[in-house]
Amino acid sequence: MKPKHQRLVLALIAVVALVGAGLIAASALREEASYFYTPTTLAAANVAPGKAIRLGGMVQEGSIVRGADGVSITFIVQDQERSQKVAYRGITPDLFVEGSGVVADGRLVPGRVFVADSLLAKHDENYVPKELADIDMSAAAHTKDTLVP
Amino acid sequence: MIAEAGLAALWLAASMALLQLIAGLTLLRDGAGQLVPLIKPAAYVQGALSTFAFFALMWLFYDTDLSVLLVANNSHIDKPLIFKLAGTWGNHEGSMLLWVAVLSVSGAAIAFFEKRIDTKTLYATLSVQGFIALGFFAFLLFASNPFERLLPAPIEGAGLNPLLQDVGLAFHPPTLYMGYVGLSVAFSFAVGALLTNQVGPAFARAMRPWVLAAWIFLTIGIAAGSYWAYYELGWGGWWFWDPVENASLMPWLAATALLHSASVLATRNALRAWTIMLALVAFAMSMAGTFLVRSGILTSVHAFAVDPERGAFILALMLMYTGLAFVIFALRIGTVKQGEPFQLVSREGGIVANNILLSVILAVVLIGTLYPLAAEAMGDKISVGPPYFNKATVPVMVLLMLALLIGPMLRWRRDELIRIRYWLIGAAAILLLGAIVAWQLAPDIGLFPLLGIAFSLALAVAAWLPLRGRKLLRTPLPVFGMVIAHFGIAVSVFGMAAESGFSSETLTALAPGENAKVAGWEVKLNDVNPIAGDNWVAVEGDMIAAKNGNQFALHPQSRHFFTPPMQTSEAALLTRWNGQLYAVIAQPDQEGDGRWQVRLWWKPFVTFIWYGALLIAFGGAISLFGRMFRRTKKPTRNRWQS
Numbered sequence: 007m008k009p010k011h012q013r014l015v016l017a018l019i020a021v022v023a024l025v026g027a028g029l030i031a032a033s034a035l036r037e038e039a040s041y042f043y044t045p046t047t048l049a050a051a052n053v054a055p056g057k058a059i060r061l062g063g064m065v066q067e068g069s070i071v072r073g074a075d076g077v078s079i080t081f082i083v084q085d086q087e088r089s090q091k092v093a094y095r096g097i098t099p100d101l102f103v104e105g106s107g108v109v110a111d112g113r114l115v116p117g118r119v120f121v122a123d124s125l126l127a128k129h130d131e132n133y134v135p136k137e138l139a140d141i142d143m144s145a146a147a148h149t150k151d152t153l154v155p
Numbered sequence: 156m157i158a159e160a161g162l163a164a165l166w167l168a169a170s171m172a173l174l175q176l177i178a179g180l181t182l183l184r185d186g187a188g189q190l191v192p193l194i195k196p197a198a199y200v201q202g203a204l205s206t207f208a209f210f211a212l213m214w215l216f217y218d219t220d221l222s223v224l225l226v227a228n229n230s231h232i233d234k235p236l237i238f239k240l241a242g243t244w245g246n247h248e249g250s251m252l253l254w255v256a257v258l259s260v261s262g263a264a265i266a267f268f269e270k271r272i273d274t275k276t277l278y279a280t281l282s283v284q285g286f287i288a289l290g291f292f293a294f295l296l297f298a299s300n301p302f303e304r305l306l307p308a309p310i311e312g313a314g315l316n317p318l319l320q321d322v323g324l325a326f327h328p329p330t331l332y333m334g335y336v337g338l339s340v341a342f343s344f345a346v347g348a349l350l351t352n353q354v355g356p357a358f359a360r361a362m363r364p365w366v367l368a369a370w371i372f373l374t375i376g377i378a379a380g381s382y383w384a385y386y387e388l389g390w391g392g393w394w395f396w397d398p399v400e401n402a403s404l405m406p407w408l409a410a411t412a413l414l415h416s417a418s419v420l421a422t423r424n425a426l427r428a429w430t431i432m433l434a435l436v437a438f439a440m441s442m443a444g445t446f447l448v449r450s451g452i453l454t455s456v457h458a459f460a461v462d463p464e465r466g467a468f469i470l471a472l473m474l475m476y477t478g479l480a481f482v483i484f485a486l487r488i489g490t491v492k493q494g495e496p497f498q499l500v501s502r503e504g505g506i507v508a509n510n511i512l513l514s515v516i517l518a519v520v521l522i523g524t525l526y527p528l529a530a531e532a533m534g535d536k537i538s539v540g541p542p543y544f545n546k547a548t549v550p551v552m553v554l555l556m557l558a559l560l561i562g563p564m565l566r567w568r569r570d571e572l573i574r575i576r577y578w579l580i581g582a583a584a585i586l587l588l589g590a591i592v593a594w595q596l597a598p599d600i601g602l603f604p605l606l607g608i609a610f611s612l613a614l615a616v617a618a619w620l621p622l623r624g625r626k627l628l629r630t631p632l633p634v635f636g637m638v639i640a641h642f643g644i645a646v647s648v649f650g651m652a653a654e655s656g657f658s659s660e661t662l663t664a665l666a667p668g669e670n671a672k673v674a675g676w677e678v679k680l681n682d683v684n685p686i687a688g689d690n691w692v693a694v695e696g697d698m699i700a701a702k703n704g705n706q707f708a709l710h711p712q713s714r715h716f717f718t719p720p721m722q723t724s725e726a727a728l729l730t731r732w733n734g735q736l737y738a739v740i741a742q743p744d745q746e747g748d749g750r751w752q753v754r755l756w757w758k759p760f761v762t763f764i765w766y767g768a769l770l771i772a773f774g775g776a777i778s779l780f781g782r783m784f785r786r787t788k789k790p791t792r793n794r795w796q797s
Contacts, residue, residue, distance in 0.1 A: 013493045016429065016507065023511045027518035030547050034519075035526060038543035042536035060538055076664020076750045096662060097389075097741040097752050111540070124390075 045088040062109040094122040102127040158302040161211030168204035169292035171197045172285040179282020195266040202263030209256040213243045222308035231312040241325030248301035255291045257336045271361045280347030290472045298468045330376035335441035337369025342438035349487045359420035370410040371775040378768035389724030389739045396544040401524045402444035409437035412513040415506045425494035442473040498569040505562020512555040519547045556610040585613040600656040607652025611645045618642035632781025640774030647767025653760035664750040674757035676702045691716045696740040711740040734759040
C-alpha cells in the first residue's frame with residue numbers, strides 16, 4: 007500500500023464497514039423486530055404462528071384463571087372491540103391486576119392462543135407502557151389514583 | 156433564600172460561559188483580544204458557581220425544604236438521609252444540574268492543569284467547553300429550573316420512585332454523567348485542536364486522560380446499572396438491551412474506540428482525522444444518551460422523567476453541537492495532514508480493526524434503538540428487543556475477540572503474522588479445546604455461548620502475553636493497565652457465556668415446608684413472614700438452600716412502598732465462587748391455598764461478568780495513573796515495543 011493512499015484506503019474500509027453494519031441491522035430487523043398489536047388489529051392482521059409480536063390492552067375483569075401448578079395463568083386481553091386469550095407461565099409483574107393495562111411479549115400458537123414470554127404491567131406511578139398511551143385508558147377500571155394493591 | 160442564591164449562581168455561571176465563548180470567538184477572528192486573558196478566570200468562576208448551585212440544591216434536599224417544587228415532588232420527610240441526598244440527582248432537574256456542575260468543574264480543571272498544548276489551543280478548547288455549558292445552562296434556566304418554588308408548601312412530599320431507593324442506584328446516574336461529561340471534554344479538545352490546526356500527538360496526550368477517565372466511569376456505571384437491573388428487577392437477566400442501557404453502552408463503545416485511536420495518535424502520530432471523528436462521535440453518543448433517557452421518548456423498563464418539551468430542547472442542543480462540529484470537521488479536515496503510514500499487519504492495523512468493529516457494533520445498536528422511533532413516526536408500532544441485538548452484535552463481537560487475540564502481539568508500523576505463528580497455533584488450539592470441553596459439558600449450549608467460552612479462555616491467556624520478555628519492574632504502568640483490562644474482558648465474556656449457556660431455572664409454587672430443586676440445590680421454604688422498613692412493608696420468604704450437606708439461609712422479599720405506592724422484588728442472592736443461586740418470591744397465590752410463587756435460578760459464574768467489568772475499569776485506572784505520573788518523568792521512547 008502506497009503511503010499517500012493510506013488515508014483513502016482507511017476511509018474506504020470505514021465506509022464499507024458502516025454499509026455492512028447497515029445491512030446486518032436491516033436483515034436482523036426484518037427477522038427480529040416484533041410488531042405491536044391490540045386484539046382488534048391482531049384479529050384483522052394475518053400473523054403467522056410463532057412470529058414474535060407484542061400484544062397490548064386491558065386485562066378483562068374476571069378473566070384471570072390460575073393453573074393448578076400455581077405458576078401458570080390464562081387471562082383475556084381486551085380493547086374496545088375485541089379480546090384475545092393469553093397464556094403465561096411465570097411470576098406476574100407487580101401491579102398486574104384485572105382491569106389494568108398490560109403489554110405481553112410472545113407469539114400466537116395454533117388455536118389462536120397468545121403465549122406470552124413476558125408481561126409488562128404498569129410499571130410505576132408515572133409510567134404507562136408507551137404502546138398503551140394511545141389506547142383509551144378510560145376503559146381501565148384501575149387508574150393511577152385508584153389502584154389498590 | 157438558599158434556592159434563590161442557587162438560582163442566581165446559575166445565572167452568573169451562565170454569563171461566565173458566555174464570556175468564555177465570546178472571548179474565544181474574538182481570539183479566533185483577530186488572533187488576540189482584550190477579553191482573551193479572561194478565559195481562564197472565567198472558567199474558574201464558572202466552576203465555583205456551578206458547584207455552589209449544586210450544593211445549594213443538595214442542602215435543600217437535606218433540609219427537605221418542601222417549598223421548593225423539585226424537593227416536594229421527589230422527596231419525603233420520612234425518607235432515609237442517604238436517599239434524601241441522593242434525591243438531589245435522582246430526578247430530571249437535579250441530574251441536569253449535576254451534569255452542568257461536573258462540566259464546569261472539568262473546564263476549570265483543564266484551565267488549571269493543562270500544560271501540554273499551546274495556549275491558543277487551550278483557549279479554543281475552553282471556549283468550546285463554555286459553549287457546551289452555555290447550552291445546558293439555558294436548558295436548566297429556561298426548561299428545567301431546579302429551584303422553582305411551590306406555594307403553598309405541602310406537608311410531607313411525594314417521595315422518590317422506590318425502585319430508585321437503592322444505594323447502588325443512588326450512585327449510578329452520577330457515574331454515567333461523569334463519563335458523558337468526560338467525553339464532552341474530549342470533544343472540546345478535538346474541536347479546539349481542529350480550529351487551531353494542532354491535531355497531533357500533543358493534543359492526543361492532552362485529551363487521553365479525559366477519555367480514559369470518562370471510559371472508566373462509563374464502565375463502572377454500565378456494570379453497576381447491569382447489576383442493579385439483575386437483582387432489583389427480579390427477572391434474573393443482567394442485560395435487557397433496554398434503550399436506557401443502550402444509551403449508556405453507545406458512548407462506551409465510542410469511547411473504547413477513541414481510547415485506542417488516541418493512543419495511536421499520541422505514540423505513533425497516525426490516525427489523526429480518525430481520532431477527531433471518533434471524538435465527535437463519542438460526544439454525539441453521550442448527547443444522544445442524555446436525550447434518549449431524559450426526553451422520555453422511549454419505552455423502557457426504567458425510564459423516568461417524561462416531558463416532550465424538554466426532549467425537544469435537548470434534541471435541539473444535540474443537533475446544534477454535533478451539527479456545528481461536523482461542519483467544522485468538514486471545513487478543517489483538509490488542513491489536517493496525513494499521519495505516519497503503517498502496514499495493515501501491525502499494531503496500528505489491529506487498532507483500526509478494533510475501531511471499525513466497535514463502530515459497526517455501535518451503528519447496529521444505534522439503528523436498533525432508533526428504528527422503533529422512526530417506525531412510529533411512519534405509523535407502525537414495533538419493538539426491537541434482545542433477539543435483534545444478540546443476532547446482529549454477537550457475531551461482530553466474536554470478530555472483535557479475534558482481533559484482540561492477535562492485535563496486541565503485533566509490532567508497531569509493520570509486522571508479519573509468521574513472526575507470531577507459535578501464538579497463532581496456540582490460540583487456535585485453546586479455541587478448539589475450549590469449544591470441545593464446553594460442548595461436552597452441555598451439548599445444547601448454543602453457538603454463541605460456545606464461542607464465548609472458547610474465546611474467553613484464549614483471551615485469558617492472550618491478555619498476558621504482551622508482558623512476555625519484559626522486565627516487569629521497568630514496564631510502564633499503562634502496559635499493565637492494558638493487560639489487566641484485556642484480561643477483564645476475558646473474565647466478563649466468560650461470565651456472560653457461562654450464564655447464558657449453563658443456567659438452570661425452576662419456577663413453582665410452594666407452601667411453607669415444601670421443597671424445590673434447581674441444579675443440585677434443594678431449596679426449602681420454611682415460612683413467609685411480614686416485615687416492615689422505613690417506608691415499606693414486605694413479605695419475606697424464609698428459605699434454606701442445601702447442597703452437599705451445606706446449608707444457607709435465603710431471604711427474598713416482595714416489597715410494597717407507600718409513597719408513591721408500588722411493589723418491588725428484592726431477590727435473594729447466594730454467591731458461591733462458581734456462581735449464584737438467585738431466589739425470588741412473589742405475592743401470595745390468589746387462590747388462597749397458602750402457596751407462594753417462587754422462582755429459582757442457578758447461574759454459573761454469573762458474578763464474573765461484573766468482576767470482569769471491575770478489572771476493566773481497574774486496568775483503565777492503572778493506565779490513567781501511569782499517564783498522570785509519567786508526566787513528571789522523562790518520556791521513554793518506544794514504550795510499547797516488546
